Amino acid sequence: MNASNTLADNGHVSEVVLRFSCNDQPGIVAAVANAFALQGFNIRESSQFEDPHTGKFFMRTVLSSCQGEKSLAQVRSVFQPLAQRFDMDWQLHDYQYKPKVVIAVSKWGHCLEHLLNSWKRGVLPIDIVAVVSNHQDMASLCQWYGVPYHYLPVTKDTKAEQEQQILALMQELAADFLVLARYMQILSDNLCQQLKGKAINIHHSFLPGFKGAKPYHQAHQRGVKLIGATAHYVTPDLDEGPIIEQAVERVTHANTPDALVEIGRDVERVVLYRAVLWHAQHRVLLNEDKTVVFNR
Structure with a gap:
């Protein structure tokens, strides 16, 4: 096939x-x-x-x-x-083709900025054709990088319409895949199915632990000594898609939840960058609910 x-x-x-x-x-x-x-x-x-x-x-x-x-x-x-x-x-x-990518983001721009900077420096072999967001916070950053910014607000009642706008934009721009760079919205089952193997998410936790909202606060409550981040393909099952890359950072009992968030952001940047890089280079193959990643 x-x-x-x-x-x-x-x-x-x-x-x-x-x-x-x-x-x-x-x-x-x-x-x-x-x-x-x-x-x-x-x-x-x-x-x-x-x-x-x-x-x-x-x-x-x-x-x-x-x-x-x-x-x-x-x-x-x-x-x-x-x-x-x-x-x-x-x-x-x-091999020389650079996949066209649409990035989705909400209010936090650390992952987006890292991807934009890596792309601008020519070390990330992709073509960022658009950024979409349900907030306007990252508009000035994208303007500075010269990337079209599409403000697509979303509510519970308009979610289906807003997702159709994202899909239509990807089709218009012939985008090869979607990157959720701390896009704090859960994609519908329908959109997940249409973007199977073509949507990468960064989750601010070392999955399968601490799924869902505020994983750093969950980690703090459990007194963990390692926090991490996970990049995975998006599926209808929340935070359970095939894992592409993970990394961890050591923390201590003295770190507050806010400190864990700051430490975690550095990990998130690197993990998402690697996942996007390896996907763009066709190094990731699906193996049922897992992946084979030829990154060496």
């Missing part, structure tokens, strides 16, 4: 990135290497993982053409029979 690809992927390429999963069986790696060698590609980077619990095989490979630019559509067409032979769930992209 070939997953959908953006229209921007359909030109000519000199480098491609392939990622796939399938049932584990002999000969997969050799067949893939041979198929691309026959098309004049050289393997530049490759990672693989066999999950003994699910019997699934996962692979991500970056390949460089030794014969100049090639039609990506043609490369896909040639690979299709092999993908069918092994019943692969696969994607093949232009």
